[in-house]
Amino acid sequence: MPELPELEALRIRLGPRLEGRLITAATVNPKKGHMLRYPVENFANELPARRIVSLTRRGKHLVFATELGGGGSGRWLVINPMLGGRFQMADGAAPVPATEVFTIRVEGRQELRYLDFRDMGRIYWVGDLDREVPGWAELGPEADSVPAMGIDAFRKRLRRFRDELKDLLRNQEFLAGIGNAYSDEILFEARLLPLRRRASLKPAEEEALFAAIPLVLSRAVEAILANPNYEESKQDRSFMSVHMKGGKTCPRCGHRISQLGSNREPLNFCRGCQL
Ligand SMILES: [Zn+2]
Incomplete structure (x- = not known):
């Protein structure tokens, strides 16, 4: 289970490759749609055309802050990988592993894939972290x-x-x-x-x-x-x-x-x- 050091390393490695990039497409593996804590359609419909403003970490969550053009309407993609969640940055042409849950394509044909071999990860797409991510408001200091x-x-x-x-x-x-x-x-x-x-x-x-x-x-x-x-x-x-x-x-x-x-x-x- 990734903890602070693994997620911190991910943030350091992935941040520069994702921050400031426009999301061009988002897809969900139909076999894993049940893992998303909101309607699957929202994911494919709402992520594209948003820009990833920052990639941060809070506790055992990786947090992608996104906004629509012009700086308005912030929304957050929050992932707690739990026991078996992993991330992969790949060229769009690279084969997609069977454990893929969702893929976000960004400008430059790069793909961020979220993989999970235990299907326990928690994925949230929210406009209010404190109110919509369970336990968020109670998290202690880093x-x-x-x-x-x-x-x-x-x-x-x-x-x-x-x-x-x-x-x-x-x-x-x-x-x-x-x-x-x-x-x-x-x-x-x-x-x-x-x-x-x-x-x-x-x-x-x-x-x-x-x-x-x-x-x-x-x-x-x-x-x-x-x-x-x-x-x-x-x-x-x-x-x-x-x-x-x-x-x-x-x-x-x-x-x-x-x-x-x-x-x-x-x-x-x-x-x-x-x-
Ligand atoms: Zn000893």
């Missing part, structure tokens, strides 16, 4: 804005929640953008066990969490962008320390990495060096 927030505001925010640390980090109302994979990595970096209760944290442990969140996220964005074989539609997480590494050796202490939960959505941590 997880990578923690340094700007400062330690005091972070502590205050932290103390409003009672969850176990793993659930806390995945709670989009606490911070937006972190999911199952990066919560494992952040807790490993902070040397904290995932099932610890937030209330059990000592001040130094709160500081460790404060430092680990932006560090893990920014390192991941760098690792993703540095991959010479980077492809928008692929997800490479081989740089991770513990997530999906159950049974392997901890890179920090040599202990065996633990796993709880399913293979598809595992919870990984090290009992040797996380407290």
Whole structure:
């Protein structure tokens, strides 16, 4: 499931290729029309002739701001890829994968394709983000804005929640953008066990969490962008320390990495060096 670093890398890579471009056509795969949260006809009818003003990210959503000529009538295409959503930029002549949900063609014969191999992604086409995208108005600050927030505001925010640390980090109302994979990595970096209760944290442990969140996220964005074989539609997480590494050796202490939960959505941590 793409989280903040994957979507941030996408935004960095795709933004310059899409921003300012006019949409010339939009099509929906008839087999996947049920995934759109609004009538399929609207998609094909309403996107063309609009310009993509900006590509941004909010939490685990990619947000395409569009407007009609003359600057009026802003509408947003919002995509939360969930477990199996991926994006692909392709030349219009390149074969379309079977997992394609929709395709947006822009000036210059480039196509942005949204692919989904689990059909769980959420796609919204809205005029009011707060009112029309479920959960939008409740999203917390961006997880990578923690340094700007400062330690005091972070502590205050932290103390409003009672969850176990793993659930806390995945709670989009606490911070937006972190999911199952990066919560494992952040807790490993902070040397904290995932099932610890937030209330059990000592001040130094709160500081460790404060430092680990932006560090893990920014390192991941760098690792993703540095991959010479980077492809928008692929997800490479081989740089991770513990997530999906159950049974392997901890890179920090040599202990065996633990796993709880399913293979598809595992919870990984090290009992040797996380407290
Ligand atoms: Zn360890």
